[in-house]
Amino acid sequence: MSKACKMSSSDSVVLPSVRLDHQRKRNNLRKSLPWLIMAFPAILVVFLFNYLPIYGVLIAFQDFMPGDPVISPLTRWVGFDHFIRFFNDPQFWPLMKNTFLLCIIGFVIGFPLPIIVALSLNALKGKKTAKYLQTIFTAPHFISLVVLVGMLTLFFGRYGLVNNIVASLGGERFSYFLENSAFRPLYILSSNWQDFGWSAIIYIAALSNVDPGLHEAAILDGATRFQRVIHVDLPAIMPMISVMLIMSIGGLMGVGYEKALLMQTDGNLGVSELIATYVYKQGLTGIPNQGYATAIGLFNSVINVVLLIIANTTSKKFSETSLF
Amino acid sequence: MSEMKSFWIKRKSGDRLFYALNYIFLLFLAVVILYPLYFIVIAAISDPDAVLAGEVVLYPVGVTLSGFQKILERTDVWQGYWNTIVYTVLTVILSLVVTIPAGWALSRKTLVGRKALMIYFIIPMFFGGGLIPFYNVVSSLHLVNTMWAVILPSILSVWNLFMTRTFFESSISENLVEAARIDGAGEFRIFFSLILPLSKAILAVMALYYAVGQWNSYFNAMIFLQDESLYPLQLVLKEILIASESTMGGSGETILEQYRLANQIKYVSVIVSSAPVILLYPFVQKYFAQGVMIGSLKG
Numbered sequence: 001m002s003k004a005c006k007m008s009s010s011d012s013v014v015l016p017s018v019r020l021d022h023q024r025k026r027n028n029l030r031k032s033l034p035w036l037i038m039a040f041p042a043i044l045v046v047f048l049f050n051y052l053p054i055y056g057v058l059i060a061f062q063d064f065m066p067g068d069p070v071i072s073p074l075t076r077w078v079g080f081d082h083f084i085r086f087f088n089d090p091q092f093w094p095l096m097k098n099t100f101l102l103c104i105i106g107f108v109i110g111f112p113l114p115i116i117v118a119l120s121l122n123a124l125k126g127k128k129t130a131k132y133l134q135t136i137f138t139a140p141h142f143i144s145l146v147v148l149v150g151m152l153t154l155f156f157g158r159y160g161l162v163n164n165i166v167a168s169l170g171g172e173r174f175s176y177f178l179e180n181s182a183f184r185p186l187y188i189l190s191s192n193w194q195d196f197g198w199s200a201i202i203y204i205a206a207l208s209n210v211d212p213g214l215h216e217a218a219i220l221d222g223a224t225r226f227q228r229v230i231h232v233d234l235p236a237i238m239p240m241i242s243v244m245l246i247m248s249i250g251g252l253m254g255v256g257y258e259k260a261l262l263m264q265t266d267g268n269l270g271v272s273e274l275i276a277t278y279v280y281k282q283g284l285t286g287i288p289n290q291g292y293a294t295a296i297g298l299f300n301s302v303i304n305v306v307l308l309i310i311a312n313t314t315s316k317k318f319s320e321t322s323l324f
Numbered sequence: 325m326s327e328m329k330s331f332w333i334k335r336k337s338g339d340r341l342f343y344a345l346n347y348i349f350l351l352f353l354a355v356v357i358l359y360p361l362y363f364i365v366i367a368a369i370s371d372p373d374a375v376l377a378g379e380v381v382l383y384p385v386g387v388t389l390s391g392f393q394k395i396l397e398r399t400d401v402w403q404g405y406w407n408t409i410v411y412t413v414l415t416v417i418l419s420l421v422v423t424i425p426a427g428w429a430l431s432r433k434t435l436v437g438r439k440a441l442m443i444y445f446i447i448p449m450f451f452g453g454g455l456i457p458f459y460n461v462v463s464s465l466h467l468v469n470t471m472w473a474v475i476l477p478s479i480l481s482v483w484n485l486f487m488t489r490t491f492f493e494s495s496i497s498e499n500l501v502e503a504a505r506i507d508g509a510g511e512f513r514i515f516f517s518l519i520l521p522l523s524k525a526i527l528a529v530m531a532l533y534y535a536v537g538q539w540n541s542y543f544n545a546m547i548f549l550q551d552e553s554l555y556p557l558q559l560v561l562k563e564i565l566i567a568s569e570s571t572m573g574g575s576g577e578t579i580l581e582q583y584r585l586a587n588q589i590k591y592v593s594v595i596v597s598s599a600p601v602i603l604l605y606p607f608v609q610k611y612f613a614q615g616v617m618i619g620s621l622k623g
Contacts, residue, residue, distance in 0.1 A: 039425065045476070048461065053453025053454065055457075056460055123343075135606055143540075144542070144558055144598070153566060153590075154364070161367075164376075283456040283459070297455055301454060304450070304451075
């Protein structure tokens, strides 16, 4: 690259600058053409499966029937009717509450756990043991959602392991999957079980870059290992923590509805129905109500973007780390 | 002097306590992770009556392989298995074709419109059309109820694309590329004969990411496929594993009987479906971890 720059700057001595500019642009374009061809399949895939759906969001403002083109002379525009209908839907507040609570509680538990695990693994004396433990901790990440929820039903079903143990101790069997109260704990604990090890990897990587000199200095100052975790290790991964924090706040309202959908039963629908699962049901099952469902989905995406921007600007103000 | 000494001793014993507690904490987590996996295995090879009676807790009781025999007879499981293998292989091939060259292109600093392209790829990370417009796009491309509905939308993850770009930026020397250029190699030649052989690590990481993603996914298959002969393994499993309690009719004895028959198949199918990924995982773990670290360079 540096070579190319040099060549064009030596040209500029000979040529008038306007012509040079033009020629350089054409030159650059010619040189970039192979790269643009290499990038083309990716551009196309993103256009088809990401940008066309963004265009398709227009049906949120239409009286839309499945199979209609997004815009045609016959399109009936209804403005914000679907949104107003959603705000007045008796499901609106329960959906907001369910989505929000699941995300917030999940976040409060799920965000610090990987950090604690990473710090803890890093403070372990035996590096080999730490490697083995990390392998164990990461394994559940590769279990599919279907299998994970299947395992949950096996363990917490009415005749599953947990109930069997409770019953053998003389307790009452409890249908975890049919009760509202059990949904959030099961959902959040199983998510953490599955992913804390995976999420810890990024912090472990950051911790491996901590300057050993800092630790040596701290030891000379008489710091205990625990004090070093708090005053050396933790500050070292702070920038990484802020980045992850911003990202997870941006995704706060976009929790794994695929898992919630799998865990839903008639018994726990009162808390397991989320905005996204409601969108799925309104739009793709029964008598589809696509304009309405799209409006609800759009409402959810807008909340996400707003949350992300708020998190990003706040972080920029207080800690100088930001995504953009 | 003795004060100093007692200070060091105190610190040492404080440290010892910390190390011990830390160790116990991590061991506890390891047990929490491993026990459920272990239980699935021992429950799968135990007598289903013993499992249902709660006798199987720490070791298998009345070892039998009848569950595995039963699953061998389930043609839907093996059809699903085969479909998943086909979908996964095709997804991996196509995703590498799409992701790797694009990642290389985006890593070129002199690429015309580089910034605009980056923004083009970043926007979908934070904003999307949502489920229904996505469904309608796939439907208008006439992909519904074909395997391409499951494959094509998964062949590019923008996250993976950026990871690939970061890999190229940080691990391919510009001098090398420039030397090849001076020798008269074209950009395609450079990419195929020089860059690709140097990119085995990122190829492995990407192949694994996409493969695990496709192997484990069910949602797109659920909304796009009606024909049961097209179902991937996860969708078949969903029907085996998650027949919810509310859909199980009857009461008392009949429920118990249904449980007895169904649960053994469930334990076995968890093993059969997760075995390839879990068994492969320790060997490829370093690649996965590498992937996360490549990603973190950017952050």
